[in-house]
Amino acid sequence: MTRTETSTVDTATLWGGKISPFSTSYGKLMMWFFLISDALTFGGLLVSYGFTRHSAQSAWPIGEETFNSLPFLGHGYPLLYVALMTFILIVSSVTMVLAVEAGHRMDKKGVIKWMIATIIGGFFFVGSQAWEWYHFIHGSEFGKIELNDGSRAIVKGHFGEIKNFTVIESGKHHSKGAVITKDLLHTYQHAALDGKIKDGTITLHDGSKAKINKAEDEHVKLIIKEDGANFSTGKTIEGMEAKKLYWEAMNSGIPNRVTYGANMKANEYGPQQYAQYFFFITGFHGFHVFSGVIINIIICIGVVMGVYHKRGHYEMVEKTGLYWHFVDLVWVFVFTFFYLI
Amino acid sequence: MERDDIYEYSLDTHHSEEEGKKVRSKILKVTVILTLITIVEVAMGAFIKQGTGIWPIVKWSFIVMTLVKAAYIVLVFMHLGDEKKSLRYIILLPYLVFIIYIIFILLYEAVELDALLKLYMGL
Numbered sequence: 001m002t003r004t005e006t007s008t009v010d011t012a013t014l015w016g017g018k019i020s021p022f023s024t025s026y027g028k029l030m031m032w033f034f035l036i037s038d039a040l041t042f043g044g045l046l047v048s049y050g051f052t053r054h055s056a057q058s059a060w061p062i063g064e065e066t067f068n069s070l071p072f073l074g075h076g077y078p079l080l081y082v083a084l085m086t087f088i089l090i091v092s093s094v095t096m097v098l099a100v101e102a103g104h105r106m107d108k109k110g111v112i113k114w115m116i117a118t119i120i121g122g123f124f125f126v127g128s129q130a131w132e133w134y135h136f137i138h139g140s141e142f143g144k145i146e147l148n149d150g151s152r153a154i155v156k157g158h159f160g161e162i163k164n165f166t167v168i169e170s171g172k173h174h175s176k177g178a179v180i181t182k183d184l185l186h187t188y189q190h191a192a193l194d195g196k197i198k199d200g201t202i203t204l205h206d207g208s209k210a211k212i213n214k215a216e217d218e219h220v221k222l223i224i225k226e227d228g229a230n231f232s233t234g235k236t237i238e239g240m241e242a243k244k245l246y247w248e249a250m251n252s253g254i255p256n257r258v259t260y261g262a263n264m265k266a267n268e269y270g271p272q273q274y275a276q277y278f279f280f281i282t283g284f285h286g287f288h289v290f291s292g293v294i295i296n297i298i299i300c301i302g303v304v305m306g307v308y309h310k311r312g313h314y315e316m317v318e319k320t321g322l323y324w325h326f327v328d329l330v331w332v333f334v335f336t337f338f339y340l341i
Numbered sequence: 342m343e344r345d346d347i348y349e350y351s352l353d354t355h356h357s358e359e360e361g362k363k364v365r366s367k368i369l370k371v372t373v374i375l376t377l378i379t380i381v382e383v384a385m386g387a388f389i390k391q392g393t394g395i396w397p398i399v400k401w402s403f404i405v406m407t408l409v410k411a412a413y414i415v416l417v418f419m420h421l422g423d424e425k426k427s428l429r430y431i432i433l434l435p436y437l438v439f440i441i442y443i444i445f446i447l448l449y450e451a452v453e454l455d456a457l458l459k460l461y462m463g464l
Contacts, residue, residue: 022428025350032432043440047447054451055458062391083383087376094372097418101368104354105361234392313351318420325418329411336407340386341400 031319035326038288042330045284046337049277059225059233061270063339065154069135075158082339085128086331089289092121093328096296100321103314108303111317115300118324122293129286136278139261141185143192144225144268146257147249151228153237154268155246160215162188168201171208180210188212195255217243225270278338285334288327295320354420371417378406 022029053060064078071081095117102110142155165180165187174180180187188202196203202210222237222245231237237245249257259268267275299320308314356364382403389399416422421429 020350022431023350023353023425024428028350029428032428036432036436039436040439043436043443047440047443050444051447051451054448055454064386078387079383080387083379086379090372090375090379093414093418094368097368098365100420101361101364104356104364105358106355313349313355315351315354318354322419325414328418329414332407332410332414336382336403340382340403 025315027315027319028322031322035322038326039330042281042285042333045277045281046333049281049337052271052273052277056271056273059271061154061225061274063341065156065223066136066269067132067339071131075140075156079339081128081132082335085125085132086335088121088124088128089328089331092118092125093325095121096321096324100314100318103308103317106309106314108306108309111303111314112300115296115303115317119293119296119300122289122296122324126286126290126293129282129289132282133279136275137261137263139259139268141189142220142246143189143258143260145222145246145249147222147228147231147245148252149228149230151224151231152226153222153224153231153245155220155222155242157220157242158218160217163213163215165202165204165210165212167204167208167210169209171204171206173206174204174208174210180204189260192250192258193255193260195253195257197250198253199251217246220246222246281334281338285327285330288330292320292324292327295323367417371413375410375413378410382406 020026020029067082068078069075069081070077095114099111099114099118102114140155141159142157144152144154146152162184165184167174167176167178167180170176187204188197191197191202191204197212200212202212204210220238220242222242224231224233224235224237227233259266261268262275262278264276264279266272269275299316302308302316303314308316385399385403389395415433421432
C-alpha cells in the first residue's frame with residue numbers, strides 16, 4: 001500500500017461519497033451535534049427546575065422580589081441588573097456574528113476587532129455574574145425571619161443604619177461605657193443568628209452586653225412564605241405592624257430565627273432547592289461563558305497570527321461563533337424561566 | 342498530502358463587500374428586535390405582579406417572546422436559516438420532540454405531586 005495507490009482510488013469508495021448530504025463541513029456539523037447534546041443538558045436542568053417549582057407552588061420565590069438590586073444604588077430596582085446582563089450578552093453575540101461576517105469577506109482586521117469586542121463583552125458578563133452571586137450569597141440586611149407565631153417571612157424595605165453599640169455591661173475586652181463603631185452590621189448579623197440579640201441589646205463575643213443604636217427602618221414589608229398560627233403563605237404585612245412583628249421576633253433572643261443570604265443548606269429567599277438550582281444553573285451557564293471566552297481568546301490569537309488567513313477561510317471563527325451564540329441562547333431561557341416567571 | 346478531490350464546503354460561505362452590507366443590516370435589524378423584546382419583558386416583569394388576574398397571559402407572552410428571541414438567534418446569528426433544509430430539521434426536530442415530551446411529563450407529574458403532598462402530608 002503506497003501513497004500513489006491511495007490517491008488513485010475512486011473517492012466514491014474511499015469516502016462513501018465525496019459530497020456531504022448536508023452541504024456543510026465536518027467540523028461545523030460536529031459542532032452542531034455537540035450543541036444539541038449541550039442544549040439537552042440545559043433543557044434537562046431547566047425542566048427539573050420547573051418540576052421542583054411546580055411541586056412546591058406557593059413557597060417559591062418570585063424573581064422581582066429576589067433580584068432587585070443594582071451595584072452602588074442598593075435595592076428597589078427589580079430585574080434591572082439581570083436585564084443589563086442579558087443586554088451585555090446579546091451585544092457580545094452581535095459582535096461575534098459581525099466577526100463571522102468579516103471572516104466571510106477575508107477581512108482579517110475586522111475579525112480581530114469584533115472578536116476582541118466579543119471577549120470584552122464575555123468578561124463583563126462573567127464579572128456581572130460574580131457580583132450577582134456575591135449579592136445572592138450575602139443577602140439582605142433584614143434576612144428571612146421566623147415570626148412569633150411560627151410563620152416565616154421575607155422582608156423588604158430600607159434597613160435603618162446601625163450607628164454604634166454602647167457597652168452597658170463589661171466583658172473581657174470592652175468595658176462599660178465604651179462605644180463600638182467598627183464592623184457593626186457583620187457583628188450584629190452573627191449575633192442575630194446565634195440568638196444574642198434581646199430587647200435591643202447585643203451580647204458580644206467577649207461576653208459584654210451593649211445597647212444597639214440604630215436608625216429607624218423605613219417602608220418595612222413582610223411577605224409570608226411559610227404558614228404559621230396567625231399568618232398563611234402569600235400574605236403581605238406592611239407599615240407599623242410589619243416593623244413591630246419583625247422586631248418582636250428579632251429581639252426574642254432565640255437562635256436560628258433569622259436566615260441571611262444563601263448557601264447550599266438554607267437561604268432567605270425560599271425553599272432550600274431554590275438556591276441550589278440558582279447556583280447550579282447559573283453556575284453551569286457561567287462556566288460555559290467562561291470557557292467560551294477562553295476559546296475565543298485562543299481563536300483570536302490564531303486570527304492575529306494569520307493561521308486562518310493562510311488556510312483560505314475563517315471557518316474556525318464560525319465554529320466558535322456557534323458555541324458563543326449557543327451560550328447566549330441558553331441565557332435567554334435561563335432569564336425567562338429563572339428570573340421572569 | 343493535499344486532497345483536491347474533496348469538496349471544500351468552508352468556502353461556500355464567502356461573500357463580497359456588497360453582500361456583506363446586506364448581511365450587516367440584517368444583523369442590525371435582529372439586534373434591535375432582540376433588545377426591544379428584552380426591554381418589554383423586563384418592564385412587564387417589574388410592573389405586573391405574579392398572582393394578579395392577567396398574570397397567566399403575561400406568563401405565556403414571556404414564553405412566546407423567549408421563543409421568538411431564540412428563533413432569531415438560532416436562525417440568523419447561528420446561520421441555521423441559511424443551511425440546507427435537511428440539516429435544519431435534523432438539528433431542530435429531535436430536540437423539539439424530546440423537550441416537549443419531557444416538559445409535559447415532568448410538569449404534569451409535579452402538579453400531581455404538589456396535590457399529593459398537600460393531601461397526605463399537609464405541606
